[in-house]
Amino acid sequence: MPTPPSPPRILLAAAALMMAGALPATAQPSGGAAEPTTTAQAPAAPQPPAVVDPAAGLFANFLAGRVALTLGDTSQAADFLTTALRGDPDNLELLNRAFMAALLDGRPEALRIARRIPENGVALLVLMGSEAVAGRWDRAEIRVRALPRGGLTQALAPLLQAWTLAGRNQTDAALALLRPVIEHGRFRSLAALHGALIADLANRNREAERLLRISLSDQTEPTLRLAMLAAAILSRSGKPGEATRILDQVAANGDEISLAAAEPARRAILGQRGVASAVEGIAEAYVAMAGALRGQAADDQAMAMARLALRLRPNFAPAILLLSDILTDSDQNARALELLGGIRPEDALAPVALLRRAGLLDKLDRPAEAEALLREQAAALPTRPQSLVRLGDMFRRRSRFAEAAAAYDEAMARVPNPREQEWPLFYARGISRERSGNWPGAEADFLRALELSPEQPYVLNYLGYSWADQGINLDRALPMLRRAVELRPQDGNIADSLGWVLFRLGDKDGAIEWLERAVELEPRNGTINYHLGDAYWVAGRRSEAEFQWSRALTMELETGEEPAIRERLSGGLPERAWPAGLRP
Incomplete structure (x- = not known):
């Protein structure tokens, strides 16, 4: 059955505002699911309130911003929290929260707020990026050195520091800094890739190729991004055949990502530099970290890294795709669609972006x-x-x-x-x-489909159930459905199919056992309850059958099932619906 709709985001934000309105005007922020039935239509999205009296509106905006940020609505979070900050511009809690909301929403004011909280690790990254874009590499390195040396920055800091050296054309120093990580570090593959990019930027093709091979050796199968960067480096190192083979390997996968490695998209990869500047190299490091965080379901941190990348490379397709995926997961489909429009048509990832755009248009x-x-x-x-x-x-x-x-x-x-x-x-x-x-x-x-991949439980189920429903090939359907149940023991629909073929074969006890199991797994599935009613009737359990049929009428049913159930409730199971050999 369809999942009931969740509460509209705006109602939750409004609830936070209402709670805030009940608090005393002197209160300060501390340090630290059905559609509405009372109105004909949902209220319009709230706009940031104009705070005439900061003491009266501060906490309301603060709470609304926190709710919006929790829901992943970075636009409203930034609106509310920056409004609250205007009411109390020196509040450290507000500064940190407003900064993060502004960064996650891609707003330029994140830099202005970051200057006031230089002890914040993410703010340091924003400040470092600003220095890098301006070519102030000495100051950028100072920012990197100030980063905490634990958690996320343990992997990131050496890459960033190496790129600040590369930005000053100190290639030897940059590669020397990465060498201990490449030789003994936990992040060897990532460090080797960035070493290869730094060497490639300095036109040291042989060294770039050597470091790239270290990175590739630690990967059982290269990711799309690694394949794209590897192909770029190898083609510039005089190995176009190997570059093409790497892209062919990705293109052969046949999924949507493979479009970026196929013609004509690959023309944007071969012969080009992996990165065109040290600033782009820093953005590459951020996207690598964002992808790792996304894989660990740390979406807020992944968004922050992707936004940091886009501050340096505004049309950087890997960052845009990652951000749009996160927005899509939080049902912000219109914003995800708008974001994808930032990928240039000539980008290798443009065909992938087009598929994502089409999917979002469908959702909208x-x-x-x-x-x-x-x-x-x-x-x-x-x-x-x-x-x-x-x-x-x-x-x-x-x-x-x-x-x-x-x-x-x-x-x-x-x-x-x-x-x-x-x-x-x-x-x-x-x-x-x-x-x-x-x-x-x-x-x-x-x-x-089963010839190509015999152990696909959903194909086994669909074909086996279809045969059972038509009363044909029952002896072939039974072992198929038993295997499907072994592969997906908690799937109520597959348990129902097995029960249904047993019913068609005249095995009353086996049918009831599996159909009851299916109802336990999928209690709100009308078809399964309907099937169990038929099995109960054949077994002589008439009142239980009528209960299951009546219950099924309260649920979603397939076309034609409702009249069939009403016929049963008025006259019992018709003779034509009995299993062969058990007809009265």
């Missing part, structure tokens, strides 16, 4: 615009299936199954020799064909 209920983008990319990349797969996925989510199947047909025409990793495409088209009334085509797709 603008499917026509999403479709136009995807078809534009499909025409521009005539050998790549990704945009057509994404189009099919969009149609399928919107129950436009015939159109989805047609989009998947077009995508498959671009995959002449499917590999194991292409099984989801056959599965998705199979669902679309089945839902649009083409069962023979759907069955063929599910069987092909």
Whole structure:
């Protein structure tokens, strides 16, 4: 069943304001889920209040800003907290919170506030970046040396200090500083990569290649960003064939990220410098740290690192993509979409950004615009299936199954020799064909998906359940569904499928056992409750059957199930619905 909608963010912020309004005017900040039913429409988003009396409005703005920041709404957090700061400009708590909100929202005033809290580690990074952009590398290094030497900066500080030396054209000193980390440190691969970038910037191609190989040796499979930087360095080192092979390895994955390593995007990589300046190198370090933090679900810190990168490289595609993903995860789809517009069309990551934009347009209920983008990319990349797969996925989510199947047909025409990793495409088209009334085509797709990857529980389940529901191939469906249950023992839908095929085979006890298990796992699934009612009726447990059928009517059902249940409640299980061999 669909998850109930969460409380609108603005209502929570308003609740904080209401709580604040009940407090005495002299109060100061300390150091330290259903849609509304009382109004016809949700209130408009709050604007930062004009604080006429700072003592009266300070705490209200402070609380509202904290709530907004907790919810990931950096725009409102920055509005409220900077307004509160105007009411008490020397409050250290407010300075730190307003700074972080301004930084996370990408506002220029983060630098102004950072100058007032130089003991804040992140503020030091903002100040260091400002010095670097101005070419004041001595002062930038002083800022780096002032960073705390624990936690996040343990990995970051050596990279930043090396780049401040590179900014002064002191390449030997920069590489010497990184050498202990490369030889013995925990962050050897990262330090070696940045050493390679520093050497490449100084046109020391042989040394850049040597350091790059150290970084690559510590990776079982290079990330997209490492592959892009490696290809750039190798092509400049006179190894274009090896550079191409690295990109081919990424492009062969077939996912959306692979578009950045395929033609024509790779033209923006080969022959170019990994980074064009020491400032860009610092931004690269921030993005590497942001990616690591994102992988540890530390999204606030990841956002801060990405924003620091964008202060130095405003159109830096890796930082923009990371930030947009975080915003999307917090349901700020419009802001994520706007952010993606900052990636230049000629950037290697532009095709990836286009797919993300299309997905966001779909979430914003603008499917026509999403479709136009995807078809534009499909025409521009005539050998790549990704945009057509994404189009099919969009149609399928919107129950436009015939159109989805047609989009998947077009995508498959671009995959002449499917590999194991292409099984989801056959599965998705199979669902679309089945839902649009083409069962023979759907069955063929599910069987092909299982040929490519036999142990996919959802394919086993969909095909096995479809056979059971039609009363065909039951002996083939049973072992498939038993295997699916082994692979996904906590999935109520798969348990239901196993119970349903046992019911069709006339195994009353086995059917009831698994259907009861399915109801335990998915108690609000109408179809599962309906199936259990049928099994109870055949077992002679008539009152329990009627209870399950009545219960199912209070839940979401598939098309055609409601009239079938009402027929059962008025006259019992019809003879045609009994399992073969058990009909009365």
